[in-house]
Amino acid sequence: MFLKNAWYVAAWSSEVDRDLQQILVLGEKICMYRSSDNEVVALEDACPHRKLPLSKGRIKNDGIECGYHGLTFNGQGNCIWAPGDGNIPPKAKVHAYPVHEKYDLIWIWMGNPELADTSTIIDIPNFNNPEWGVNQGKAMELNCNYLLMCDNLLDPTHVAWVHQSSFAQSATKSAALNVTQTDEGYIVHRWMMDAEPAPFYKKIVEFEGNCDRLQHYEVRYPAHALIRAVFTPAGTGGVDGTLDEKTFVMDSYNFMTPTTETQTRYYWFQLRNIRPDDQALSKMMSEDVQHAFEEDRVILNAVQQGLTEKKTATIDLSIDSGQLRFRRQLSKKIEAERELENSQEAH
Ligand code: FES
Numbered sequence: 001m002f003l004k005n006a007w008y009v010a011a012w013s014s015e016v017d018r019d020l021q022q023i024l025v026l027g028e029k030i031c032m033y034r035s036s037d038n039e040v041v042a043l044e045d046a047c048p049h050r051k052l053p054l055s056k057g058r059i060k061n062d063g064i065e066c067g068y069h070g071l072t073f074n075g076q077g078n079c080i081w082a083p084g085d086g087n088i089p090p091k092a093k094v095h096a097y098p099v100h101e102k103y104d105l106i107w108i109w110m111g112n113p114e115l116a117d118t119s120t121i122i123d124i125p126n127f128n129n130p131e132w133g134v135n136q137g138k139a140m141e142l143n144c145n146y147l148l149m150c151d152n153l154l155d156p157t158h159v160a161w162v163h164q165s166s167f168a169q170s171a172t173k174s175a176a177l178n179v180t181q182t183d184e185g186y187i188v189h190r191w192m193m194d195a196e197p198a199p200f201y202k203k204i205v206e207f208e209g210n211c212d213r214l215q216h217y218e219v220r221y222p223a224h225a226l227i228r229a230v231f232t233p234a235g236t237g238g239v240d241g242t243l244d245e246k247t248f249v250m251d252s253y254n255f256m257t258p259t260t261e262t263q264t265r266y267y268w269f270q271l272r273n274i275r276p277d278d279q280a281l282s283k284m285m286s287e288d289v290q291h292a293f294e295e296d297r298v299i300l301n302a303v304q305q306g307l308t309e310k311k312t313a314t315i316d317l318s319i320d321s322g323q324l325r326f327r328r329q330l331s332k333k334i335e336a337e338r339e340l341e342n343s344q345e346a347h
Pocket residue numbers: 047048049050051052066067068069070071
């Protein structure tokens with residue numbers, strides 16, 4: 001069960017071209033391509049005649065010609081040509097998904113097209129800021145339900161055990177967590193004071209000695225995360241800290257797209273407030289992050305398997321509070337959406 005009236009990431013912009021391709025979002029098969037004026041088109045990937053996927057057909061005048069009997073659809077999903085007597089059956093239509101390109105990503109709206117509002121796509125303030133550098137990697141395939149990744153991204157503690165060679169430092173094991181609810185989701189956060197920076201950050205920050213460190217783990221509905229890391233010289237951090245001109249900030253954006261109930265496509269990139277044009281730094285950060293996310297992937301795939309095969313009940317810990325509250329609110333939203341859909345169908 002998924003939240004449908006929401007924007008999900010369908011692909012990196014660079015992944016979609018003039019070739020027809022099938023992508024999977026929330027278990028729905030979608031045919032995606034670019035028209036000659038470079039607009040992305042996303043259509044239900046099933047011809048209404050005999051359900052051959054339209055992605056098995058060919059592009060014709062910016063529409064798609066079915067590869068079996070030639071029914072032809074325009075980019076809005078309307079049939080514009082039919083074989084035989086030439087009459088176009090009124091039901092010869094496929095669903096056209098609203099899409100929008102932003103942040104080098106293709107966003108797709110999986111619910112009622114009338115509710116699709118591009119202004120509700122997540123705001124990323126420093127995306128085009130020339131003073132901020134960016135690094136990114138390919139989308140990753142996770143063999144787990146997307147909520148396991150949401151749990152992971154509301155869990156600052158796991159770095160102590162999963163990312164020992166990169167994001168962990170001694171305080172990540174035990175410092176207390178704070179949970180804040182927002183209109184858009186939850187934040188689990190904590191400051192850790194006067195400690196040696198974790199190995200990944202030690203290579204990057206532009207000051208020597210101990211640091212104060214913020215872990216800000218935020219997940220917004222349906223499954224978008226902002227993980228903000230702040231490293232500042234010891235004595236300048238904390239809730240009332242003054243910070244410092246050498247303060248390092250990294251905003252890690254993470255977008256989980258459920259492909260099925262047990263598979264997830266995971267898109268990510270990071271923005272940093274230092275050395276924006278340093279390509280070697282971007283490359284190193286991308287490689288290190290990719291390596292760390294592989295560590296998450298191994299754990300989450302095995303957790304999915306463990307949960308699927310479980311013979312005894314799971315337990316919850318105090319560290320799970322943010323995750324559990326996020327899941328509860330998301331379930332309520334999904335439930336409300338279904339009730340509304342059912343009541344509309346009933347009328
Ligand atoms: S299956 Fe598409 S036209 Fe027949």
